[in-house]
Amino acid sequence: STVEIQSNPVVIKVDELLDVVVVSSDPGDVTTTNGATDAPLTFRITNNGNGPEYFTLTPNVVNGGDDFDPALSQVVLDTNNNGVYDPGVDTVYVAGSNDPLLTPDQSLTVFVLNNIPASQNNGDRANVTLAATATTGTGAPGTTFAGAGEGGGNAVVGSTSATGQAGGFLLVEAASIALVKSAVVADPFGGTNPVPGATVTYTLVATISGAGTLANVAITDPIPASTQYVASSMTLEGSPLTDASDADQGNFNGTRIAVALGNVAAGQTRTVTFKVTIQ
Template identity: 40%
Template sequence: MSLQRWLVGGAALLLSMQALAVGTGAGTTISNTASASYTDTSGNPQSVSSNTTSLLVDELLDVTVASNDAGYISVSTPESGAVLSFTVTNTGNGDEAYDLVVNSALSGDQFDPENALIYIDSNGDGLYDAGDTLFDSSVPVQLAADESIAVFVVADIPDAQSSSDLGLIELTAESMTAKASAGSDAPGTVFAGQGDGGGNAVVGSSGAAAAGQNGYQVALLQPSFTKSQSVTDPFGGSAAVQGAVITYTLTFSASGSGEITDVILSDNIPDNTSYVAGSITLNGAGKTDAADSDEAAFDNGAVPPRIEINIGTVTAPATYTATFQVEID
C-alpha cells in the first residue's frame, strides 16, 4: 500500500492506493483537503486549509466462472469419474468467500450426468489429481481480489447412451455476502457494513454470481494406439548390439461401435538404424515396400525415412497389428 499526493487547482488529494487490476481496493480511505491562499490587509500572503473529508471505498461483489476445456469432453457409456475443468475468478476489489453449486439437470441435452462432485485444485497444478480437495459447502472458497482458482466437476456417465449424446453441467459461484439475502441481487444492491475493510458491500455487474457451462459427449468408438519392440541379436540373444534386428509392433484398436475414416499409421526409422527391406506386415500378411495397391509403403525419400500403413476406414470393434524391422548400424 502506498500514499500519493496530488495538488490540483489548489486541492490536495490524499489517496491510499492498492495496486489491483480490479481497481482501488475495498477498505481504502480516500481523503481530500482543500487549501485557499490570500493576501491579508497588511499585504502579507496567507493560506488556510479546509476541513478534511474522507470516505471508505466499498467492496464490489463480482465473479466469473469459465470453462477451461476446449470443447465437450468425450466419454464412453458407462464411465466413472469424467472430469470437467473450470476457473473461478474474484473480479471484485476485496477478499470474498464463494459458494459453489453444480447442476447436472439442464435442458438441451440427452442425459443427466450422475453423482457430480466439485473438487478444488488445492495443489495449484491445474490438473485433477490426488492432491485436490472435495469441496465442502460449509467451507466456502476464499479468494482475494483478482485471484483465480481451478475447480473440477467429476461425474459419472450413465449406461445405454447413444453416440454423440450430450450431458451438460453448470457450475455456479456466488458471493457468500450476497447469498445471505434471499433471491438474486441486482447490480447496485448495498449490504451495509458488510464489505471487506469495513465499508459496504455493493453487488457488481455480475450480480455477485456467475455460472459456467460445459458437458460430456458420448463417443461410442474409442481408438487406442500402442507400440512395442523386441530385439534379436546376431548370436540368437536379445542384446542391442550392432547388427541386431529390432522388430516394432504397432497396434491400432477401435472399441465400441461406429466408424472412423482415413486411418494412417506412420513411424519414422530411428537414427542409427537401417530399415530391413520387405519387413512390413499387417495383421500377419506381408506387404510390399512400394507405394502400390496394398496398404503399406516404405518412404525412403522422406526426412527421416518412414513407413506408412494406410488402413482407411475402420469399423469398430476392430484391431490392426502392423510390424516392421530395422537393423542397428
C-alpha cells in the same frame, strides 16, 4: 496579502465490490464413455471484486439443451493449481465447509466430476453447469450490504450480481467390441474331416464399433479338450507370435492362448489365429 486556511478533512472509505466470473476451461465437448465414473469438466472462477471474498460453488447436472443428465459425483478444487484433475491430491469441495477464499483478481480451477449412465448411446451430450456465488450476498447491481465489506465498510454488488455461471458439455463416444470365432479343418488325407490327426485353424476377429477407443483389449481362448496346441502357431494380423511371455503380444501357458491387442480405435479390427491338432 494571501491568507491560507485549511478545511476539515473529508474521508471516503472505498466499499468492497462483489463481482465474480466463471468460465469453462475446456476447449469444447469433453469426450467420455458410457458407464464412465468421475468424468471431469473444468471451470475457472475469478474474483473480479476489489476485496477478498468467499464463494459458494453450486454444480447442476440437470440442464436443458442436451440428451441426458449424468449423476453428479463431486466437486473438486485444484489444490496444486496445475489445471489437471489429480485424484487423491486435489481437495473435495464441501459447501459451507471449505468455500474457496479468493483475493482480488485471483482465480481458481474447479472440477465437476460426473458419472455416466451405462445405457447412453454414442453421440449423446450432457450439459453441466457450475455457479459461484459471493457468500456476503447477491442481488441487483448496486445492492448494498451495510458494514459487510472489508475493513467494516459496505459491500456493494457489482455488474455480475455477485454470482457467475458457466456450462460445459460431456460427449459420449461409445465404443463396443464384437468377437467372432471360426474354424477350418484340414485332415491328413487332404480333406476337411475332423478326424484324429487333423489340424484345426481357429480365427478370432475382434471388431470395434461405435466411436472412441477401447483400452487394453485382450483375447484369450482355451485349447479345446482332446486337442493339442500346435507350437508357435499364433498370429496377430498375419504376423507370427511366440508362445513365451516375452516382448511380443502373445503367449501360451499350456491351457490357453492369450493375445494383448492394446488400445483399439472404433472402426478397426484385429485378427488372431492359432492351430490345434485333434488327438
